[in-house]
Structures are given as C-alpha cells and as structure tokens.
Amino acid sequence: MKHRLIPALALVLGLAACSSGTGATQAGVSASGPGGAPKEIRIGYQLIPNGDLIVKDQRWLEEALPDTTITWTKFDSGGDVNTAMVAGSIDIGLAGSAPVTRGLSAPLDIPYKVPWIFDVIGENEALVARQAGSVQELKGKKVAAPFSSTAHYSLLAALQDAGLAEADVTVIDLEPPDIQAAWARGDIDAAYTWTPVLGELRKTGKVLVTSKDLAAKGKLTADLAVVRDQFATTYPEALRTWLAQQDRAVKLVRSDKQAAAAAVGRQLNLDPAEAAEQIDELVLLDGKEQAGPDYLGTPEQPGALAQNLRSTAEFLRSQNKLPSVPELTVFQQGLATEELRDAFAG
Known part of the structure; x- marks a missing residue:
C-alpha cells in the first residue's frame, strides 16, 4: 500500500530492480496482438488481502485475455510502484492513496490515472x-x-x-x-x-x-489502482476487461466468502480462516459503488476521492513531504471516471 518520493533520475535507474516485466516499447506500452489486444499486460501487485489477489489466484485475467501474456510482479510498497511507473516497467499497479497523491503531484507528475479502488483501508x-x-x-x-x-x-x-x-x-x-x-x-x-x-x-x-x-478523524486512506495513461488510451477494451475481473472478485467476496478467503489465503500463505479475518478488515466496493459520489464518481461529477487526495496533499505539504499542493482539478483529472463508466455501462 504504500510509497516513496524519489528523484526522477533515481526512479529511472530503479527500473531493473523494480520489475521483472518484459516487452515494453519505447513508450512503455506493450505491442498489440490480434484484435488490438496487448501482447502483454504488466501488473504490479502487493500482498494485500483484497480482490486483486483473487483475480491473480483464479487466473481470471489470463482466461479473459487468452492472447495476452499477463506478467505479475510483486512490490512491497506503493513507492516502488511509482518508481516502476516512472521507469515504464508496469502498466497497472497498486499503490496507496498517499503515494498516488505524490504521483499526481509535482515533482513526480506521473502520467497515470486511478480507475479502481481496491479497498478502503481499515483495521488492516x-x-x-x-x-x-x-x-x-x-x-x-x-x-x-x-x-x-x-x-x-x-x-x-x-x-x-x-x-x-x-x-x-x-x-x-x-x-x-x-x-x-x-x-x-x-x-x-x-x-x-x-x-x-x-x-x-x-x-x-x-x-x-x-x-x-x-x-473517522478525516484521515482516510485507500489502496488504489493506477493505470498508465497511454495504456488506458491504447487498450481501452483490455482495461475494461481488467475492471470487470476486479468487480467479479468483490462480488465473490460477498457471495462466497469461503472461496474468496481460500484464494487470498493461497496467495498470502495463510489459513483461509485467517485470510477471511484480514479481508473483513478492509472495505471492498463494487464497480457501481465506486462510481458513486463518495468515491471515483462520474465524468460529469468527479467523486470525493479527488478531494481526499488533495487533502492528503495538504497534509503532506504541512509535514514538508510535498513542495506544493496541486489544484483540485489535478486530482479530478487523475480519476479514470470515463473508463470506469464504460466498463459498467448498462
């Protein structure tokens, strides 16, 4: 969840150490395969008991995109995910709201957007x-x-x-x-x-x-998905497929907790009962809920997540962790509300 402000040069030099993904083009987007699907999607994941681990364990993305190689690379923090994004070595990743705030702010200004909220952080x-x-x-x-x-x-x-x-x-x-x-x-x-x-x-x-x-005191945090702008633009159908699998995972947690806990437990090397307890410490949202005003919102009305990220930036600036606070529009534009809407239209 999770996240490091590193000078741009060090970020780029960190490419080799931060991801095992391969096949990136000069622009950082995998080449197209049949039907315009990417030949490879490079995903940066973390060991957090949310739907992303279910998608990975069940190989739903691999089944939905059979002509695409799905490369999963484990990261220990969102700061390292930011590093990999700057280096161009992953297409989609998981980072906490604090590192995403940094990523969308100067001096990083990473060209990515938030298409999904993996979880609202609670007692975990x-x-x-x-x-x-x-x-x-x-x-x-x-x-x-x-x-x-x-x-x-x-x-x-x-x-x-x-x-x-x-x-x-x-x-x-x-x-x-x-x-x-x-x-x-x-x-x-x-x-x-x-x-x-x-x-x-x-x-x-x-x-x-x-x-x-x-x-409860106004310092909400969340684990967010970030997708490279160019990937989202080049492969909108693949992104919609990715979003659909994440939504499917949340619904599995709600409909079959035992199966969901077993999947998460395998990924975390935990007993399913303990995995279930850890899942319960998070708030998981489905696609329609995420499009609501309290979260990502819609293209016409960006949700409260944008203000939450700006409030995080204000706090980080007060702690001398950011040089300046971006305008609210920066964070509103950093929410992939069109992509979320298109994935769950109808």
Missing part, C-alpha cells in the same frame, strides 16, 4: 507498539514505517493527533518484511504497517491506533 493497517500504552508514550522511541506510504502518512497523522511532532520520535524507513525482521530482533519499539506483517506484530505488540480510527 495500524500502529503497533511493544511497550507503550498510547501514542504519546512513543516519544523518544524508534518507530518504523515504509516512507511515503499510506502507513507513513497515517503515522504522521497519529503523531499529530497525539500532540507529537515527527522529530519527537525516531522514524525509520523499512519495508514490511524488514519491519517484521527488525521487530523480531528487538531493533524497533513500534511500527505502522499493514497485513500480513501486521498480523505477526499484533501477536506480541499492542495496537495503539488503526487507519480506521484515523479515517
């Missing part, structure tokens, strides 16, 4: 401490989070809400797998991270605040 992302009963008690402690991620954003919001400045704690930049290792060694006192690593930390630590708690 939280601040866990080893020996602290409140956020205030973290003063002077070492706290880990993946920098520029939704978790990092939420950590800063939690500190501010508790009357602490970022400088009151030692914030350490670690990806979730490294957080788990550092926790096991006793190198950190607390961490803000997401499942499945969060589940391991909760076994021995105390949850101080969750992203659901922060959302």
Whole structure:
C-alpha cells in the first residue's frame, strides 16, 4: 500500500530492480496482438488481502485475455510502484492513496490515472507498539514505517493527533518484511504497517491506533489502482476487461466468502480462516459503488476521492513531504471516471 518520493533520475535507474516485466516499447506500452489486444499486460501487485489477489489466484485475467501474456510482479510498497511507473516497467499497479497523491503531484507528475479502488483501508493497517500504552508514550522511541506510504502518512497523522511532532520520535524507513525482521530482533519499539506483517506484530505488540480510527478523524486512506495513461488510451477494451475481473472478485467476496478467503489465503500463505479475518478488515466496493459520489464518481461529477487526495496533499505539504499542493482539478483529472463508466455501462 504504500510509497516513496524519489528523484526522477533515481526512479529511472530503479527500473531493473523494480520489475521483472518484459516487452515494453519505447513508450512503455506493450505491442498489440490480434484484435488490438496487448501482447502483454504488466501488473504490479502487493500482498494485500483484497480482490486483486483473487483475480491473480483464479487466473481470471489470463482466461479473459487468452492472447495476452499477463506478467505479475510483486512490490512491497506503493513507492516502488511509482518508481516502476516512472521507469515504464508496469502498466497497472497498486499503490496507496498517499503515494498516488505524490504521483499526481509535482515533482513526480506521473502520467497515470486511478480507475479502481481496491479497498478502503481499515483495521488492516495500524500502529503497533511493544511497550507503550498510547501514542504519546512513543516519544523518544524508534518507530518504523515504509516512507511515503499510506502507513507513513497515517503515522504522521497519529503523531499529530497525539500532540507529537515527527522529530519527537525516531522514524525509520523499512519495508514490511524488514519491519517484521527488525521487530523480531528487538531493533524497533513500534511500527505502522499493514497485513500480513501486521498480523505477526499484533501477536506480541499492542495496537495503539488503526487507519480506521484515523479515517473517522478525516484521515482516510485507500489502496488504489493506477493505470498508465497511454495504456488506458491504447487498450481501452483490455482495461475494461481488467475492471470487470476486479468487480467479479468483490462480488465473490460477498457471495462466497469461503472461496474468496481460500484464494487470498493461497496467495498470502495463510489459513483461509485467517485470510477471511484480514479481508473483513478492509472495505471492498463494487464497480457501481465506486462510481458513486463518495468515491471515483462520474465524468460529469468527479467523486470525493479527488478531494481526499488533495487533502492528503495538504497534509503532506504541512509535514514538508510535498513542495506544493496541486489544484483540485489535478486530482479530478487523475480519476479514470470515463473508463470506469464504460466498463459498467448498462
């Protein structure tokens, strides 16, 4: 979920390390196959218990696009997804609302749009401490989070809400797998991270605040899909197919929770019962719900997600994490409302 502000040169140099996808053209879009379908779709996914893992596990996209190679590349954070997008090595990816805010803002200005909300983050992302009963008690402690991620954003919001400045704690930049290792060694006192690593930390630590708690205070976060502008323009039918499979996954969660949990469990190497619990910590929305005013909205009336992203930018600017705050229209134009409408028309 999740996300890193990196100078453009470093982003481009990170291409080889950030994706195993192949076959990109100079413009960063895979060549056409029969009927105008892409020969390859390069997808950046994360280990988050939402519908994307169901689509991957069930191979629905491969079945729907038999003439297209689907390349799935795992990322540990949305910051790395932004890096891969800038480098041109993926076509569709998952990133949290904080990194997407950065991606749509200067200096990154990544040419991508949001066609889908994978989930609204709830209790699956939280601040866990080893020996602290409140956020205030973290003063002077070492706290880990993946920098520029939704978790990092939420950590800063939690500190501010508790009357602490970022400088009151030692914030350490670690990806979730490294957080788990550092926790096991006793190198950190607390961490803000997401499942499945969060589940391991909760076994021995105390949850101080969750992203659901922060959302109730106006600091909502979400895991968003981002699609390269050129891919969306060149392959609109393939994007509609991708959206249809994501919608299908959400409906499977609602109609057959056992099957959905089994699919997610296989991808996360979890028992289906535990996978089901983690799914329940997220809010999943189907296509029609996403086109509503509270989320992506329509081409005529962009939804509240645009304002949420701008509010995130304002907060990040107040924390000196962004040089400036874009106009609301930047975020409205960053929502792929036409593509969403076309996918679920009728």
